[in-house]
Amino acid sequence: MSQLELLERHAANPILTAEDWPYPVNAVFNPAAAQVDGQTVLLARVEDRRGISHLTVARSANGIDDWTIDPTPLLAPDDETVSEQWGFEDPRVVWVDELARWVITCTAYGPAGPAVFLATTEDFSTVERYGIVRHPEDKNAALLPHRIDGRWVLLHRPKTEFGGARGEILLSRSDDLVSWSSPEEVLKPRAGAWWDSLRIGIGPPPLLTEHGWLLIYHGVKDTVGGGIYRVGLALLDIDEPTRVLRRLPTWALAPVAPYERTGDVPNVVFPCGVVHDEATDLVRMYYGAADTSICLATARLSDLLDAVLAAPADD
Ligand code: BMA
Numbered sequence: 001m002s003q004l005e006l007l008e009r010h011a012a013n014p015i016l017t018a019e020d021w022p023y024p025v026n027a028v029f030n031p032a033a034a035q036v037d038g039q040t041v042l043l044a045r046v047e048d049r050r051g052i053s054h055l056t057v058a059r060s061a062n063g064i065d066d067w068t069i070d071p072t073p074l075l076a077p078d079d080e081t082v083s084e085q086w087g088f089e090d091p092r093v094v095w096v097d098e099l100a101r102w103v104i105t106c107t108a109y110g111p112a113g114p115a116v117f118l119a120t121t122e123d124f125s126t127v128e129r130y131g132i133v134r135h136p137e138d139k140n141a142a143l144l145p146h147r148i149d150g151r152w153v154l155l156h157r158p159k160t161e162f163g164g165a166r167g168e169i170l171l172s173r174s175d176d177l178v179s180w181s182s183p184e185e186v187l188k189p190r191a192g193a194w195w196d197s198l199r200i201g202i203g204p205p206p207l208l209t210e211h212g213w214l215l216i217y218h219g220v221k222d223t224v225g226g227g228i229y230r231v232g233l234a235l236l237d238i239d240e241p242t243r244v245l246r247r248l249p250t251w252a253l254a255p256v257a258p259y260e261r262t263g264d265v266p267n268v269v270f271p272c273g274v275v276h277d278e279a280t281d282l283v284r285m286y287y288g289a290a291d292t293s294i295c296l297a298t299a300r301l302s303d304l305l306d307a308v309l310a311a312p313a314d315d
Contacts, residue, residue: 006252006307007231007285007297012064014259014293016044021056022071024049027264029288031058032091033204033273034102034124040275041124042067042286043074043091043104044294052077053087055106057124063275063284064296075104075119075127083110083132088117092142092272094205105133105141105154113137116156118177133177134158140169140201143177144241145208151175153241155215157201158183167199169217171241184242187217187234187314195230195251198222203231204274204285211305212236212245216285218270219251229268230254231287233308244314248307253297255290263290276301 018025026049031042040063047053054076058067075091077084091106101120104127108117113136119127134141134156141156151173158170170183189200196219206213213236220227230251237243255267271287281300289295 006233006304007299009257010064010296010298013257013295014289015064015296016042016058016067016069016294017292020067020069021046022069026051027292028056028294029291030090030270030272031286031288031294032093032104032106033063033275033284033286034093034095035275035277036124040284042273042294043093043124045089045091045272045288046073047087047291053089053109055088055091055104059124074121074124075106075129077108081110083112083115084108084117085110089114090139090270090272092202092205094143094145096143096145098146103143105143107139108132110136113159114139116141116154118143130177134172134180142202142205144206144213148173148239148241151181152177154180155186155202155206155241156183157199167201167220169200169202169215186236186242187215187244187247189219193221195219195221195228195254196232198227200232203271203287206236206241207274207276207283207301208238209301209305211309212238213241214301214304214308216252216271216274226267228255229270231269231271231285233304233311234314235305235308246308246311247314248311252304252307253285253287257289257295259293259295260289263292265291269295271297 054073086109089107116134118130137159172180203216231253235246273286
């Protein structure tokens with residue numbers, strides 16, 4: 001298996017496009033993913049024909065085709081609220097036993113910049129808005145599914161706090177999901193010519209494994225032709241997720257297919273959702289391709305772990 005194929009594209013890609021939507025939209029991409037009552041639920045970022053994004057649910061029995069797409073958004077910007085007037089983008093969802101709810105973290109975009117917005121849902125039919133939990137500029141956030149040492153842990157990408165200026169992954173802790181500690185460093189962009197040298201951010205919420213939290217992240221390289229968004233893997237310590245145990249040097253997925261190379265933003269693969277089936281060990285990673293369509297790539301979790309466990313620790 002070549003490194004480029006650590007994650008294997010599904011033959012049906014792109015699995016969802018703007019043409020599939022029950023109402024007129026420009027693009028559908030960067031979906032969160034969840035397995036709910038035997039169905040795969042995607043919470044897609046939908047960019048309308050003004051350029052403003054909202055989040056809409058699509059459901060499928062096999063997670064590949066035959067999608068039922070809701071006719072209205074689950075979460076759309078409220079025109080009266082300045083901090084979300086330019087839309088909701090790039091959701092991540094995680095099931096939280098303690099709250100008996102799915103927690104949605106997404107970007108609320110307004111004139112002050114991107115902020116981390118939190119909402120919860122029991123069934124992906126209605127949402128409860130918590131509101132902004134991390135102020136601009138901050139994005140690419142996911143909550144870990146349980147408290148660590150009594151506190152919630154949010155992975156995110158602030159740009160204004162100490163240490164966040166380079167576009168790195170940090171984490172903050174909270175007793176109540178309202179007030180948060182100052183961010184602590186998790187993973188930084190590599191320097192120079194590396195594929196993840198400009199900035200990085202989490203992809204889907206990290207997957208809990210016996211070896212650690214498997215972190216799928218996106219890395220951007222700046223080139224004269226614009227940024228290239230690729231996908232990498234790292235492994236974080238279960239009890240102290242600021243400790244990076246391993247970091248794969250090579251990327252696990254890069255934009256090479258025509259639908260990843262060409263679109264509204266070329267050369268982008270951007271995962272926000274992952275589902276792991278314990279019975280088959282199959283990981284399904286859902287990602288946005290070229291900010292235009294929704295795609296699926298798969299791997300065995302054991303293969304991803306073998307690859308990342310063979311990698312050096314981060315330096
Ligand atoms: C990032 C985010 C993503 C987007 C990517 C590529 O900054 O805004 O939503 O997919 O850029 O355009």
